[in-house]
Amino acid sequence: MSEPAGTEEPSSERSSSAGTFSQVFAKALEGNTVTVTVLAIVTAAVVGGLLAAFTNPVVLHAPAGDIIPKAWSVVAGTYVALFEGSIVNPHTVAAFFQQASLPTAVHDGFLGAVFNPLSETCVAATPLILAGLAVAVPYQAGMFNIGGQSQLIGGMILSAWLGFGVSMPIVIHVIVCVIGGFVGGAVLGWLAGEIKARTGAHEVIVTIMLNYIMAYLLAYLLSSPSLLQKPGSTDLITPEVASSAHLPQLFGNGIMRVNAGFLLALACAFGAWWLMNRTTTGFELRAVGANPSAARVAGMRVEHAWVLVMSIAGGLAGLGGTAIVLGTDFAVNPSNFGTYGIDAITVALLGRGRPAGVVWAGLLFGALTAASPGMQSQANTPVQIVQVLTSVIVLFVAAPPLIRTMFRLRATRARGVGTTMSKGWNA
């Protein structure tokens, strides 16, 4: 696809410091070839393995001659647990084939056990993909959305309230709740966009502060019995949403938790790609992202574009929250929004700001997330090391020069990707 005209002119109308910020982000995405990405992940796996080995008490307290084998077994155990927890556990496959007949094996849940790790990967990826899109889409329009967290909470609040507070027929209820979740997030995205459009206040600051506002607002709502708190309970939790508002489970009510939320995330990724690349609106949004001044001269409504794209982004993040409430948790508490809105920035970065990339990055993060309880309990890898591993991957992916230097690759400027991204996303 062709870039809009005038991309060579970096615009710095309002804030030069934010301009620098954007350049750093854009640099990270620039010139990132396939080789570099693969090498980054391999390097991260090696570095992560070393970290896992040499933070393990078994290795640290081993006699000198025993260190290497012990370290090897820890690294192996960690990656075995990673694989078994996120893709497939060979023992479950063996157990499946030991069953007398196929129908009993399916009925008794042995098939579910085989696919459960993949199911968990998808469950963990769902909010990451949706919130990742909420960063990637505005990014193409030159906005940096740090408010995934607030928008996710907004979506959770509204979808949960519609889920337990309103009774409706079976199919309609869940649809209304999902729309409600989109609206709940979109309102917060709209607010940030509107504030920027009307006053020029920087969206990074506005969205960061909205994250705090929503987290504490949620805590307040959950502690007020007349509002969202479960009646008769002193716990900070909402009532459970009605079963008519649950997102359909894709594989029945067994152990597998993957639900329609994952399909929703994939559909949204496709929708986001289609909107940005196949519609006039998308073209306008990208043009505004590339150069707001040029877009304005060309007769585009820049402020309108900001508000629109932030509303869409907010809605996407809101759907991420909705998928948690209606897909797996069925209630809101002060911790189940997790750090998805923050991790989403990393996911968008790893996915190079493109919907398809966000899906893959979300799945990669989802796999790491799904496997981490197993890595912790089965291989005794501390949960913090799992986080270190994730961060190390991103570090290497985000710093191509580092990888190129490490492997003595010739610097190659990627065509295209860098062009839009490195220019004034933040007029």
Add this chain to the structure above:
Amino acid sequence: MRLTSLLTAATTASAALLLAACGSSSSSAPASGASSSSSAAGGATTSAPAATTSAAASGKFLACMVTDTGGINDGSFNQTSWKGLQDAAAANPNIEIRNIQSIPPNTDYARNINTFLTQKCGIIVTVGFAMGDATKASAGKNPDQKFAIVDNSYTPVIPNVNALVFNTVQDGFLGGYLAAGMSKSGKVATFGGQQFPTVTIYMDGFYDGVQYYNSKHGTKVQVLGWNEATQKGTFSGDFTNQTKGQTITQTFISEGADIIFPVAGNVGLGAAKAVQQADAQGGNVNMFWVDTDGCEAANAKQYCKYFITSVEKGLDVAVKTAVLAAQSNTFKGGNYVGTLANGGVTLAPLHEWASKVPAALQAELKTVGLGIASGQIQAPTKSPVG
């Protein structure tokens, strides 16, 4: 076309990760001590056929714990619950213990519990009321899996969940009585981490204990930081910010309080620092520790000389009992309430204060304790037990 190249990149990337994992899997699985040393014939009652993680040949009984955000080194209820598992493992070498800490990216309680289901744990212990719903849901789906949950109870009871709750209003009451008896300034103070029932129940008890002392002795000892009638008081906001605990305690000291009772986990360490500072400046200020015996807790014992006592909650004993029962097939579901009568809650030994607390007051404490245990003295609370 850029889309295609991206897809390729990401696919290759994930494939690389897979390969890395496969590589180590095929070449070393038998050697991996950590992952194969484990697992559980003891959990044979599990209905979820959801996998045999490793060889069930070792015949070990797996006791598994999902802790809340604090983890097993939080110096508070997670650590004490974990100690229960460690004690069980020490008492019975056939028990192997594992834990998962619920901090990002492991915030999904259901996934953490599911992971233990697939590992065929003989008993899964969950810690904290926040895990109440996830535990209930999982227990319903897996009626043959044994669970225990700390600090949460169910009505009606769930047959395969042993819910462990503690009526800490009773030892809080004793603590309040002791504080009122020991205060020289006539002002004592308490504060909580967050306004959770498991926190305010202690504060209610402390408040009532002081009032009871006043009514017995005609004194007018005041409680700062909590009012049982209005259920309003001072909270630090979390269970980790020690600086906040220090500031709050300094404020109480400047208002004249000379005994501080923090009910806020590690925030109490900040209170201890403030007490230490006040002591260095010649003030006569001391405090109570909460949940565990502070003079025995690794992170708190350096302040032992300021701890008149600790208002304890016997999480470790209750957890250990539940695990041993599950292992020996004498497991009983339903709710267990720790009280002064059954030893589930208690005031810790006075340690360095044994000689400084007047014998008469110590004798009174015993009488009041017996009174509460027998029900003659009421220790009311507005916080539900558990």
